[in-house]
Each structure stands twice: as structure tokens, then as C-alpha cells.
Amino acid sequence: MAVRMSDxxxxxxxxxxxxxxxxxxxxxxxxxxxxxVLACIAELGYQVNLAARYLRAGKTGAIxxxxxxxxxxxxxxxxxRLADGVERxxxxxxxxxxxxxxxGELAAVSLGRLRMYDGVIVSVVGxxxxxxxxxxxxxxxxxxGERAGPSSFDHVMMDSVGGAEVATRHLLATGxxxxxLLGGRHSHxxxxxxxxxxxxYRKAHETAGxxxxxxxxxxxxxxxxxxxxxxxxxxxxxxxxxxxxxxxTDVIAMGALRGLADLGLDVPRDVQIVGxxxxxxxxxxxxxxxxxxxxNEATAETILGLLERRMVQKGVSI
Amino acid sequence: MAVRMSDxxxxxxxxxxxxxxxxxxxxxxxxxxxxxVLACIAELGYQVNLAARYLRAGKTGAIxxxxxxxxxxxxxxxxxRLADGVERxxxxxxxxxxxxxxxGELAAVSLGRLRMYDGVIVSVVGxxxxxxxxxxxxxxxxxxGERAGPSSFDHVMMDSVGGAEVATRHLLATGxxxxxLLGGRHSHxxxxxxxxxxxxYRKAHETAGxxxxxxxxxxxxxxxxxxxxxxxxxxxxxxxxxxxxxxxTDVIAMGALRGLADLGLDVPRDVQIVGxxxxxxxxxxxxxxxxxxxxNEATAETILGLLERRMVQKGVSI
DNA sequence: GTGAAAGCGCTAACAC
DNA sequence: GTGTTAGCGCTTTCAC
Numbered sequence: 072m073a074v075r076m077s078d079x080x081x082x083x084x085x086x087x088x089x090x091x092x093x094x095x096x097x098x099x100x101x102x103x104x105x106x107x108v109l110a111c112i113a114e115l116g117y118q119v120n121l122a123a124r125y126l127r128a129g130k131t132g133a134i135x136x137x138x139x140x141x142x143x144x145x146x147x148x149x150x151x152r153l154a155d156g157v158e159r160x161x162x163x164x165x166x167x168x169x170x171x172x173x174x175g176e177l178a179a180v181s182l183g184r185l186r187m188y189d190g191v192i193v194s195v196v197g198x199x200x201x202x203x204x205x206x207x208x209x210x211x212x213x214x215x216g217e218r219a220g221p222s223s224f225d226h227v228m229m230d231s232v233g234g235a236e237v238a239t240r241h242l243l244a245t246g247x248x249x250x251x252l253l254g255g256r257h258s259h260x261x262x263x264x265x266x267x268x269x270x271x272y273r274k275a276h277e278t279a280g281x282x283x284x285x286x287x288x289x290x291x292x293x294x295x296x297x298x299x300x301x302x303x304x305x306x307x308x309x310x311x312x313x314x315x316x317x318x319x320t321d322v323i324a325m326g327a328l329r330g331l332a333d334l335g336l337d338v339p340r341d342v343q344i345v346g347x348x349x350x351x352x353x354x355x356x357x358x359x360x361x362x363x364x365x366x367n368e369a370t371a372e373t374i375l376g377l378l379e380r381r382m383v384q385k386g387v388s389i
Numbered sequence: 390m391a392v393r394m395s396d397x398x399x400x401x402x403x404x405x406x407x408x409x410x411x412x413x414x415x416x417x418x419x420x421x422x423x424x425x426v427l428a429c430i431a432e433l434g435y436q437v438n439l440a441a442r443y444l445r446a447g448k449t450g451a452i453x454x455x456x457x458x459x460x461x462x463x464x465x466x467x468x469x470r471l472a473d474g475v476e477r478x479x480x481x482x483x484x485x486x487x488x489x490x491x492x493g494e495l496a497a498v499s500l501g502r503l504r505m506y507d508g509v510i511v512s513v514v515g516x517x518x519x520x521x522x523x524x525x526x527x528x529x530x531x532x533x534g535e536r537a538g539p540s541s542f543d544h545v546m547m548d549s550v551g552g553a554e555v556a557t558r559h560l561l562a563t564g565x566x567x568x569x570l571l572g573g574r575h576s577h578x579x580x581x582x583x584x585x586x587x588x589x590y591r592k593a594h595e596t597a598g599x600x601x602x603x604x605x606x607x608x609x610x611x612x613x614x615x616x617x618x619x620x621x622x623x624x625x626x627x628x629x630x631x632x633x634x635x636x637x638t639d640v641i642a643m644g645a646l647r648g649l650a651d652l653g654l655d656v657p658r659d660v661q662i663v664g665x666x667x668x669x670x671x672x673x674x675x676x677x678x679x680x681x682x683x684x685n686e687a688t689a690e691t692i693l694g695l696l697e698r699r700m701v702q703k704g705v706s707i
Numbered sequence: 708g709t710g711a712a713a714g715c716g717c718t719a720a721c722a723c
Numbered sequence: 724g725t726g727t728t729a730g731c732g733c734t735t736t737c738a739c
Binding site for chain 2: 358
């Protein structure tokens with residue numbers, strides 16, 4: 072069986088409480104005792120039982136990050152940045168996926184796993200914030216994404232409308248007139264990522280006095296590489312002419328780049344393209360992919376700042 | 390405060406034990422009672438406290454995956470595949486990174502969180518297996534990677550030597566004579582990824598009766614995009630001629646592709662390139678990146694099969 | 708079919 | 724500076 076704190080205590084000839092004090096760095100332990108206890112910990116290979124600690128102390132030192140998918144560069148890079156910050160404060164980041172489905176996100180939360188965390192960061196793609204609120208999450212929580220609306224949670228939003236507007240304006244300024252909105256939505260009243268970025272696209276057109284051909288607004292089945300490529304191929308096959316692409320995410324932009332190459336089109340001579348998210352890969356593609364940076368560095372800082380504040384309030388700060 | 394099982398029990402007019410039986414699907418509950426309890430659970434928004442369950446029952450339904458970095462496509466895609474399989478068996482996958490700072494803390498304490506898992510999958514890149522063994526991980530554990538050597542853990546290895554040999558042979562067969570080994574090691578006696586892939590590179594040269602110019606074996610500082618690019622640029626600046634690149638990972642291959650473009654070299658006319666890992670991006674680059682598939686699909690299956698066996702032995706299977 | 712008792716491993720609060 | 728007591732929320736065991 073696993074080594075328990077009481078085993079260490081017996082070996083060191085002290086009480087479990089003293090072992091606990093040593094592990095948690097409490098000052099009221101004599102140096103000599105501390106060393107003896109540490110030696111026994113090392114010798115027996117003791118590790119604290121986090122579950123027990125949490126049950127008693129109400130904190131684990133773990134921060135949860137819940138994302139739709141584990142294999143999307145944007146989330147991987149966000150996770151990496153957050154992990155840096157989280158570790159700087161002596162905690163650990165643990166990543167889980169929801170699978171982008173609303174049920175998935177609900178299951179993730181309702182399974183109670185989030186209660187093991189001192190704090191939770193949830194990327195709310197495809198989930199209703201009100202769903203989240205009904206779950207009565209008890210841990211300090213920060214939402215990340217584009218969904219707005221009334222909410223009792225802190226919410227870090229990126230400026231999707233503004234970013235999409237900048238991207239589209241850039242393309243219009245360089246002479247593009249028929250800009251594909253790859254991953255867009257026809258109805259753009261929602262507060263989801265697609266609707267918001269579509270809104271920025273339309274706004275830029277309006278400002279420039281340019282008309283939007285609805286055939287250029289093309290949804291994608293999924294925000295992955297195959298969808299980006301196939302959607303562009305289908306558009307070309309349908310005979311819709313275009314001279315630029317604004318892709319709602321860099322990943323579908325990468326898929327589109329492959330599709331354009333398959334069509335024998337040169338980027339940027341025949342077709343210009345701009346993405347969104349500013350993932351690290353953009354700088355390394357040939358040719359480079361221009362992308363909108365939604366403020367990735369600042370986002371991570373902001374998230375952790377808000378979370379820390381909530382954790383202090385809740386008394387689970389380290 | 391959070392809703393406890395006893396709160397639900399009181400509301401439903403039963404004992405906590407009955408609530409527990411309902412939640413865990415035990416048969417000995419009358420349908421009527423079950424419905425009443427479920428209604429109360431829903432109404433109060435009750436969620437089980439995983440820590441308490443684990444403390445008592447010894448299982449959480451969570452599988453941990455420990456990787457070196459969260460923002461590497463290979464690990465993201467591995468995690469995604471594993472998550473599919475894990476969820477199929479009614480559990481959840483949780484991802485953590487080890488990062489570079491293995492030395493920093495008391496490993497014994499910092500890895501204590503692994504004890505909350507029913508099973509753990511550890512990607513042992515840059516970590517000594519003997520380090521791992523000293524941690525006396527008690528949960529069923531499967532190691533993934535190229536490190537071999539004696540170990541008490543199940544270990545899923547990819548054929549790094551064979552894969553690297555195939556890649557190099559392919560380049561030699563198409564006429565390449567000066568193949569850069571990007572990310573290689575000069576001393577290749579170790580069992581780490583770099584040494585093993587370097588061995589395959591040398592083996593292919595030997596078989597083909599071709600000599601290896603040691604100046605073509607170039608280590609990288611880190612297996613990320615910037616390193617791939619910079620290393621190729623430095624090699625060119627040093628005036629070392631080459632006509633092909635075998636990159637030890639697809640990510641540094643992508644970095645190298647950018648570097649080659651910066652040098653005004655055309656792929657594959659001037660320089661051929663082959664990567665390793667077969668990440669999803671390869672198929673979508675322009676031109677496509679040829680890559681060695683270390684058997685990604687099969688790897689995930691194998692890992693989960695081994696883990697399941699260990700979990701059944703340990704009595705933590707669902 | 709349901710419930711009472713016990714205790715998983717830890718730490719907060721307080722005694723000594 | 725160290726130990727004692729109590730109990731976090733749940734489930735195992737066994738009684739009814």
C-alpha cells in the first residue's frame with residue numbers, strides 16, 4: 072500500500088502533525104526535527120495524498136483549464152502561457168477537454184471534477200453561460216472567449232468584432248473586392264465567435280462602402296485543417312469567384328492555404344489571405360500567414376490576474 | 390457552502406447511503422426512491438466531491454497524461470486520440486506538463502497529484518526513467534517515448550531507429566548526398582530520442598555505403614519552430630553545403646522550411662526535407678512535408694490497452 | 708431496499 | 724516546538 076503521513080511520522084519518531092508542518096513549510100519546527108522528517112520522507116518515498124489534503128484543507132494547488140479540444144494550436148499555446156504563470160505562483164495547471172459540444176462542456180463541469188481545483192478557467196466555445204451558472208460551480212472561475220452577456224463569472228473576452236474588422240479592412244485596402252469569409256455565419260446576431268467575427272467583416276465592408284456577396288460567407292463544418300481545405304475547394308468548384316480570404320481561425324486558414332495550392336492559385340498574387348488568433352505557426356509558413364493577434368500575451372495575464380483575485384477572496388490562495 | 394450528499398439525503402428524506410447508491414447506479418434502490426433522489430440532486434445542483442470519493446473508494450475515473458509541453462502539436466494530437474479512447478471507457482483525460490523545471494522542487498511532493506488518477510500515462514522525454522521509479526508512483530502507469538532500459542513500468546516505444554533509417558534511406562534513394570540531421574546528436578549511444586534517431590540516420594548511410602559529414606549533424610537548442618529555422622540559417626551561414634534535411638521532429642522541420650525560404654532555397658528542387666512524427670499539419674503545408682509516422686493511431690490504442698490491464702489488476706477499473 | 712457505523716489521509720484549531 | 728482532537732464528504736461493510 073502507499074506510504075501514509077503516519078508512516079513517516081512513526082519512522083521519524085514524531086506525530087503526523089509535525090510531518091504536516093514540515094511539508095507545508097510551517098515555521099514552528101526545529102531544524103533538526105525538520106531534517107529528520109525530510110530524510111524519512113525521502114527514504115520512504117512519501118507523497119502527500121492530494122485528495123485528503125483537499126478534503127481537509129480545501130485547496131489542492133491545482134488550476135483547471137477546460138478547452139474544447141486538446142489538439143488546437145490556439146488552445147495549446149494559451150495553455151502553455153497560462154501554465155507558465157500558474158507555475159510561477161507555485162501551482163499546477165491541468166488541462167481537460169470538453170469536446171466543443173454543449174453536452175461535453177456540461178458533463179465536464181457536472182462531474183464535479185472541477186471541485187478539485189483551486190480555480191478554473193473555462194473556454195466557453197459553444198456553451199451557454201447560463202448553463203454554466205446553473206451548475207453552481209463553487210471554485211473561483213474565469214471564462215475565456217467571445218461570449219458576452221450577463222454573468223456572475225469574470226469573463227475575459229477578445230475583441231472579435233474589432234479584430235475581424237481590422238483584418239477585413241486590411242484586405243479591402245490592398246485592393247481585394249471579393250473576400251471569402253471562411254467559417255462565417257449568415258445570421259450574425261449571436262455572441263458566438265463566428266457571429267462576432269462575421270459582424271466585423273460586414274462592418275468593414277459597410278465602412279468601405281463595399282457590398283458583401285452572401286455566397287462568399289461560407290460556414291465550415293469544423294474548425295480544423297480538413298474543413299478549411301475542403302470548404303475552399305467546394306467554393307471554387309461552385310464557381311464563386313474570389314480574390315481574398317479572411318479565415319476565422321488560423322487553423323482553417325492553413326487548410327485553405329493547402330486548398331488554394333491544390334487549385335493552382337498563388338498566395339498572395341492570385342488570392343490574399345488573413346487569419347485570426349496569431350498562433351506561432353503563422354510566422355513560419357511559406358509564405359507567412361498574416362493573422363490578427365487577439366492579444367494572446369495580455370489575455371493570459373488578465374485571466375490569471377482575475378483568477379488570483381477570486382482565489383484570494385475565496386481563501387484558497389496559497 | 391457547497392451542497393453535500395447529506396443535504397440531498399435530507400431533502401429527499403433518505404439516508405446519505407441511499408443517495409450514494411442512486412448516484413453509483415446500485416440496483417438495490419426502489420424506482421420511486423431513485424426518482425425522488427434524482428429530483429433533489431437536480432434541484433439542489435449537487436455534484437459529488439471527487440476528492441472525498443477518491444479518499445474513500447480509491448478511484449476517480451480520471452486518467453492523467455503527463456507531457457513535456459502543452460503547445461507541441463505531437464502531444465496535442467496524441468492527447469486528443471487518447472482522450473477519445475479514455476472517454477469511450479467512461480473516464481476523463483487530464484493533461485499536465487512537466488515543463489523544464491524538473492529540478493526545481495521536491496519531486497516527491499510535486500508529483501503527489503498523480504495519485505489522484507486511476508491511471509497515468511507519462512511521456513518520458515527528457516526525464517530519466519529511474520527518476521520516475523524513485524517517485525514510487527502507485528497508480529497504474531504506462532510510459533510513452535523512446536527511452537528504453539530496465540523499468541518496472543509498461544513502456545510503449547516508437548521505432549525511432551527504424552523510422553529515422555527509413556527517412557534517411559528515402560532521401561539517399563532520391564539522390565541526396567549531403568543530408569542535414571537537424572536536431573541530431575554527435576554521441577548517439579544514449580536511448581533518448583535524439584540519439585536513437587541519429588542512429589537510424591547513420592545506419593542508413595552505412596547501408597548505402599555513404600559517408601556522414603559530421604558538420605551535417607546539428608543539434609537544436611529546443612524542439613520548437615524558432616530553433617528549427619535558426620539552426621538551418623546558422624548552418625548556411627557557416628558555409629556547410631547540403632542538399633537535403635532530415636528533421637528529428639515535424640515542428641523543427643517546419644521551422645527549417647521557413648529558414649530555407651529565407652535563404653531563397655526551393656523545396657524540393659534545391660533541398661529535400663523529411664520530418665518525423667506525422668503531425669496533422671504535414672499534409673497541409675505547401676509543399677507537403679513528408680514525415681515518418683511512428684504509428685500514432687496504434688500507439689494510442691496500445692497505451693490504453695496496457696493501462697486498462699494494469700487498472701484491472703489494481704482494482705481501479707470502472 | 709435502506710441505514711448506521713466506521714474510517715479513507717490529511718490539517719485547522721487548540722492544548723501542552 | 725510538538726501533540727491531541729476532531730472532522731472534511733464520501734463509500735464499504737454489515738445489520739436490519
